[in-house]
Amino acid sequence: MPFGDIAALEAAITDDTVAVMLEPIQGEGGVILPSDGWLHDVREVTRRRHVLMVADEIQSGLGRTGTTFACDVEDVVPDLYVLGKALGGGIVPVSAVVADRDVLGVFTPGSHGSTFGGNPLGAAVGQAVVALLSTGEFQERARWLGSLLERGLRELVGHGVDAVRCRGLWAGVDIDPQLMTGHEASHRLLERGVLVKETHGSTVRIAPPLVIGEREVEILLDALTAILD
Numbered sequence: 649m650p651f652g653d654i655a656a657l658e659a660a661i662t663d664d665t666v667a668v669m670l671e672p673i674q675g676e677g678g679v680i681l682p683s684d685g686w687l688h689d690v691r692e693v694t695r696r697r698h699v700l701m702v703a704d705e706i707q708s709g710l711g712r713t714g715t716t717f718a719c720d721v722e723d724v725v726p727d728l729y730v731l732g733k734a735l736g737g738g739i740v741p742v743s744a745v746v747a748d749r750d751v752l753g754v755f756t757p758g759s760h761g762s763t764f765g766g767n768p769l770g771a772a773v774g775q776a777v778v779a780l781l782s783t784g785e786f787q788e789r790a791r792w793l794g795s796l797l798e799r800g801l802r803e804l805v806g807h808g809v810d811a812v813r814c815r816g817l818w819a820g821v822d823i824d825p826q827l828m829t830g831h832e833a834s835h836r837l838l839e840r841g842v843l844v845k846e847t848h849g850s851t852v853r854i855a856p857p858l859v860i861g862e863r864e865v866e867i868l869l870d871a872l873t874a875i876l877d
């Protein structure tokens with residue numbers, strides 16, 4: 649489905665459709681933010697058409713965007729969340745599918761298996777991450793530091809940067825394609841000690857750990873400014 653096209657999404661739902669699965673903000677796509685109200689519309693359509701709404705919040709979830717889930721921005725609660733990556737503190741491989749019992753209860757013990765599912769260390773780290781998020785401190789930090797990051801990135805628009813998309817501590821930066829590719833930009837930033845990942849073409853995705861401080865945001869912005877010079 650074209651991201652953000654609610655008419656196309658509704659038209660694609662048939663009697664055989666089980667669920668609509670989406671990233672509330674597309675990560676690999678280049679930190680693509682949906683238009684206002686879209687998630688809300690998806691929730692309304694999926695509820696009315698009796699299909700599940702599945703939010704893949706593996707990249708967008710767990711505090712990164714300034715709220716616990718990216719869906720929270722529109723007060724949308726999907727039927728299922730898909731979580732991973734940050735759930736293991738970015739270190740331990742653990743992922744999860746989270747839903748109410750009336751949805752996940754269709755699985756009975758033994759009907760679904762995974763070799764490393766229920767790994768004790770992974771489960772312990774996952775629980776620690778959930779506990780860390782329960783105070784709201786990291787969501788608040790992502791909002792506050794994210795606004796600093798966004799302000800700094802916006803100043804680069806027109807100076808080697810074509811466009812910037814930010815939500816919390818997460819940014820997609822479209823580098824002027826005449827200057828360099830996203831891949832080149834990532835390598836040049838790496839030389840300056842900043843790890844980012846390019847997505848498509850000339851876009852780099854910035855997703856720093858939520859434990860950074862103002863100083864690290866400055867380092868990041870200085871490095872980006874330097875490579876665009």
Ligand SMILES: *Cc1c(COP(=O)(O)O)cnc(C)c1O
Pocket residue numbers: 671675704705706707732733742743
């Ligand atoms: C990494 C990623 C996945 C895959 O997660 P696994 O834990 O490797 O299965 C799925 N969706 C998004 C958005 C991701 O970033």
